[in-house]
Structures are given as structure tokens and as C-alpha cells.
Amino acid sequence: MTAPLIDFQEITVMRDETVALDRLSLSIAAGENVAIIGPNGCGKSTLLKTITRELYPLYHEGSSAQILGRAQWDVAELREHLGVVSNDLFARSERNPTGLEVVVSGFFSSFGLWPHHEPTPEMFERSRGALRQMGVEHLADRHYGETSSGERKRVLISRALVHDPQTLILDEPSDSLDLAMLKDLQSRLRTLAQAGTGVVLVTHHLHEIIPEVSRVVLLKRGRVFRDGAKREILNRENLSELYEIDVEPIERDGFYQYW
Numbered sequence: 193m194t195a196p197l198i199d200f201q202e203i204t205v206m207r208d209e210t211v212a213l214d215r216l217s218l219s220i221a222a223g224e225n226v227a228i229i230g231p232n233g234c235g236k237s238t239l240l241k242t243i244t245r246e247l248y249p250l251y252h253e254g255s256s257a258q259i260l261g262r263a264q265w266d267v268a269e270l271r272e273h274l275g276v277v278s279n280d281l282f283a284r285s286e287r288n289p290t291g292l293e294v295v296v297s298g299f300f301s302s303f304g305l306w307p308h309h310e311p312t313p314e315m316f317e318r319s320r321g322a323l324r325q326m327g328v329e330h331l332a333d334r335h336y337g338e339t340s341s342g343e344r345k346r347v348l349i350s351r352a353l354v355h356d357p358q359t360l361i362l363d364e365p366s367d368s369l370d371l372a373m374l375k376d377l378q379s380r381l382r383t384l385a386q387a388g389t390g391v392v393l394v395t396h397h398l399h400e401i402i403p404e405v406s407r408v409v410l411l412k413r414g415r416v417f418r419d420g421a422k423r424e425i426l427n428r429e430n431l432s433e434l435y436e437i438d439v440e441p442i443e444r445d446g447f448y449q450y451w
Contacts, residue, residue, distance in 0.1 A: 196258070198258070203215070203256075222359065223358060226393070227392075228411060235415075237394075240278070275357035275360040289336055290332065291328065291347045295350045297351065315354070322353045326346040326350045327380070342368075362393050365393070410430060
């Protein structure tokens with residue numbers, strides 16, 4: 193049996209003095225396509241950072257947090273199994289690398305290459321392949337800060353793919369994208385999911401949920417509010433209670449919008 197991507201039981205995670213995850217229990221199978229949805233402040237970003245080991249749960253009796261069957265990881269080793277696309281990567285960088293440098297830096301868990309990094313010809317070859325896979329090989333020599341939002345997103349996904357991860361975790365992937373870029377991104381994510389890469393979408397936008405996502409987890413105030421099959425969870429009653437306003441979801445061909 194393949195170990196679950198995550199198996200969190202009764203975990204509590206603090207952000208400064210605030211309880212961001214409150215005795216949350218959640219398990220996601222390896223290769224499963226899941227959307228984690230909730231309003232701002234519900235704990236989505238904290239959950240993401242707990243999966244990537246940027247944050248750790250408090251210790252208390254009955255609590256456990258395993259990723260791919262292990263409670264302890266060398267973070268660099270863990271990142272070889274997970275492809276993470278986060279909007280705050282560039283914000284933390286003091287450099288403006290080229291698209292190719294951004295992708296190659298995925299091998300070093302950095303953003304851009306630094307003097308102590310020693311990338312191999314194979315790393316460059318695989319990075320160019322990842323750029324081709326996302327249709328942005330023409331950005332290899334262009335500085336990342338000079339590209340559009342949609343181009344940046346695809347470069348970041350390329351960076352996340354260099355290890356051929358079993359799961360791709362995306363944090364609000366369609367932010368700042370126009371309609372054409374959104375459709376292109378959806379198509380490429382669908383191709384990855386159909387090829388066997390697990391896709392975990394962390395978002396508050398229903399339109400980011402691709403048809404291949406079969407399960408939806410709703411977060412509210414740091415806890416799992418609802419969890420189940422997509423068609424059973426994305427209804428007016430659940431979403432209205434989640435966002436505390438009247439929300440009517442509309443589904444067409446496996447894609448969702450809200451009214």
C-alpha cells in the first residue's frame with residue numbers, strides 16, 4: 193500500500209499568537225486530486241506550509257502529522273516528492289533570475305541560482321524539458337520579473353515539475369490571470385492530472401477546480417468544515433454557510449462558478 197500524501201490527526205498550528213489550525217484532522221491519499229477551499233483566514237496557507245514543513249504542529253497527546261508515511265523528513269528530500277507552486281516565492285527573492293534559472297533552482301529548493309550552486313547539464317536539460325511541458329520554453333533567457341503573471345505562473349509550475357513529483361500542490365494558481373491564461377492553465381493542469389500527477393488545489397476560487405478533482409475539503413476557522421465528493425460538497429447550503437453569505441454554485445462540464 194502506498195503511504196498517504198498526508199495523514200494529520202488533531203494537529204494545532206500557531207501563527208504568532210493565533211491558532212491557525214485548530215485540532216485539524218485530514219488525510220489525503222497519494223495521487224489523489226483534491227481541492228481545499230475556504231475564505232481568507234481559514235487556515236489554507238497554514239495547512240500548505242505545514243505540508244511543506246515551513247510550519248510545525250504543537251505537540252499534544254493524540255496529535256500526529258505524517259507526510260508520505262513519515263513523521264520526520266529532511267526538507268530537501270521531501271521537496272523531491274512534492275511540487276509546490278506558491279505565490280510568495282518571488283516576493284522573498286532579492287534577485288531577478290531568468291526563467292531557466294528559476295526552474296533549475298527547483299533542484300536546490302531556492303529561488304534562482306546562487307554562487308554555491310553547481311547545476312549539472314542533466315539539471316539544465318530537465319529544466320528546459322519542464323519549460324517545454326508548460327509551453328514557456330521561450331522564457332528560458334528572459335528575466336522572471338519582466339514576464340506576465342500568466343507566464344510567471346507557468347514558469348513556477350515548471351520549477352515544481354523538475355523532480356517529476358508525485359503530487360503538485362498549487363496555492364491559488366489563477367491569481368492575476370486573464371481569461372485566456374486561466375483556460376490555458378486549466379488545460380495544462382488537466383493534462384498533468386490525467387497523466388497520473390496528483391493535484392492539490394489550495395484556493396478560495398471555485399473556477400480553479402478542474403474536472404479531474406474528485407474530492408473537496410472545506411476549511412473554516414482552522415478546522416475541516418466539510419469533506420467529501422465534489423458534487424456532494426459544492427452546494428448552496430455548504431458554501432453559503434462557509435462564506436457566511438448567499439452563494440449559489442453553478443456547474444458546467446465539470447467546471448464550477450458561483451453566483
